[in-house]
Amino acid sequence: MASFELSEEYQELSDTVRAFADEVVAPVSTKHDAEHSFPYEIVAQMADMGLFGLPFPEEFGGMGGDYFALALALEQLGRVDQSVAITLEAGVSLGAMPIHRFGNAAQKEEWLPLLASGQALAGFGLTEPEAGSDAGGTKTTAKLGGGEWVINGNKEFITNSGTDITKLVTVTAVTGQQERPDGSIKKEISTILVPTNTPGFTAEKAYNKVGWNASDTHPLTLNNVHVPEENLLGTRGRGYANFLSILDEGRIAIAALAVGAAQGCVDQSVKYAKERSAFGQSIGKYQAVSFKIARMHARAHTARLAYYDAAARMLAGKPFKTEAAIAKMVAGEAAMDNARDATQVFGGYGFINDFTVARHYRDSKILEVGEGTTEVQLMLIARELGL
Numbered sequence: 001m002a003s004f005e006l007s008e009e010y011q012e013l014s015d016t017v018r019a020f021a022d023e024v025v026a027p028v029s030t031k032h033d034a035e036h037s038f039p040y041e042i043v044a045q046m047a048d049m050g051l052f053g054l055p056f057p058e059e060f061g062g063m064g065g066d067y068f069a070l071a072l073a074l075e076q077l078g079r080v081d082q083s084v085a086i087t088l089e090a091g092v093s094l095g096a097m098p099i100h101r102f103g104n105a106a107q108k109e110e111w112l113p114l115l116a117s118g119q120a121l122a123g124f125g126l127t128e129p130e131a132g133s134d135a136g137g138t139k140t141t142a143k144l145g146g147g148e149w150v151i152n153g154n155k156e157f158i159t160n161s162g163t164d165i166t167k168l169v170t171v172t173a174v175t176g177q178q179e180r181p182d183g184s185i186k187k188e189i190s191t192i193l194v195p196t197n198t199p200g201f202t203a204e205k206a207y208n209k210v211g212w213n214a215s216d217t218h219p220l221t222l223n224n225v226h227v228p229e230e231n232l233l234g235t236r237g238r239g240y241a242n243f244l245s246i247l248d249e250g251r252i253a254i255a256a257l258a259v260g261a262a263q264g265c266v267d268q269s270v271k272y273a274k275e276r277s278a279f280g281q282s283i284g285k286y287q288a289v290s291f292k293i294a295r296m297h298a299r300a301h302t303a304r305l306a307y308y309d310a311a312a313r314m315l316a317g318k319p320f321k322t323e324a325a326i327a328k329m330v331a332g333e334a335a336m337d338n339a340r341d342a343t344q345v346f347g348g349y350g351f352i353n354d355f356t357v358a359r360h361y362r363d364s365k366i367l368e369v370g371e372g373t374t375e376v377q378l379m380l381i382a383r384e385l386g387l
């Protein structure tokens with residue numbers, strides 16, 4: 001039985017990112033949240049630390065690490081600031097990873113060093129106004145003619161798609177029709193690289209979100225966008241399947257971020273329960289409070305083991321889809337449940353935005369929705385059970 005203890009290298013990375021999160025990120029989190037401002041200065045420092053290149057090979061300017069290293073970094077950032085953590089998560093696991101996994105030599109050469117350096121961001125354009133959980137409902141079209149794809153359609157909720165340093169969005173689009181073995185017809189969906197300076201590409205006004213206020217999320221309009229035929233990413237017709245496999249991995253990353261949020265709520269609550277007195281003693285002395293925090297700790301711990309397990313399976317080349325779905329679901333729920341309990345421990349202060357737990361309360365809800373809702377994870381798990 002292998003141990004879940006971190007190796008020296010992983011522990012060092014985790015400690016370094018933890019210190020950065022506490023000393024550099026946390027002091028400006030409330031300000032960026034209140035102002036809904038993108039934390040460019042934090043992103044630049046994460047870039048200098050090599051965080052955007054963590055799982056990519058050194059030949060492309062990466063750190064030569066692996067997906068678990070990325071997950072550990074996300075956990076430490078998620079503990080103090082989910083907006084910063086999702087900016088890194090989406091930048092690496094959704095923005096750059098599709099190019100690493102499915103790009104040809106020229107595409108990797110052109111985009112990976114730029115994205116791994118953190119000097120530029122890329123978005124992942126799957127969701128549409130009428131295609132979310134049912135992402136196969138894609139309506140965006142890409143028509144090939146004269147050596148170019150002409151793309152028309154709309155994308156919804158695309159992270160990192162409208163910052164000053166966003167250079168690329170990879171979109172799914174219907175490129176034709178395919179015949180199934182039984183003779184029925186289905187949409188042929190492919191993925192295409194769209195540089196954001198292409199005429200006809202517009203990142204519309206940013207959403208006014210409940211949380212993740214310092215992260216960048218826009219609807220996109222693609223109006224007669226012309227890109228070269230060579231911008232097809234991966235095999236024509238494999239775009240949907242390729243994006244779903246990117247989401248399988250991404251669930252481990254999101255789970256790690258959520259575990260960080262759940263743990264952040266524990267850490268803040270322990271500290272506060274020791275400091276705050278009521279009826280002549282610290283509130284942590286009351287079992288109603290200490291049991292609540294003990295349960296929060298148990299949730300964070302079990303969710304962490306779930307994502308460690310999914311990551312270990314992935315790195316060992318074993319099937320990990322179900323384990324990633326379980327990790328994403330339990331970690332998202334742990335974050336939301338812990339945020340609710342932490343704000344209770346903080347009493348009235350838990351309702352004041354200056355407190356990290358209040359931000360976690362608003363931020364955590366999306367962890368039960370983004371990169372596959374809880375119901376979608378349950379569908380994947382039930383399917384594995386043959387149901």
Ligand SMILES: Cc1cc2nc3c(=O)[nH]c(=O)nc-3n(C[C@H](O)[C@H](O)[C@H](O)COP(=O)(O)OP(=O)(O)OC[C@H]3O[C@@H](n4cnc5c(N)ncnc54)[C@H](O)[C@@H]3O)c2cc1C
Nearest residue numbers: 124125126127132133134157158159369370371372373375
């Ligand atoms: C802040 C934010 C950032 C995001 N970033 C990105 C991004 O970078 N790229 C991207 O492509 N997308 C992104 N998304 C989109 C996100 O992945 C979708 O919102 C999510 O997948 C759900 O899709 P939907 O919103 O269309 O909800 P729907 O699919 O319409 O679901 C609505 C409800 O119905 C339930 N439901 C649907 N089908 C079933 C079923 N068969 N059985 C049971 N219940 C079902 C769902 O679980 C949910 O509760 C982001 C969203 C947000 C809010």
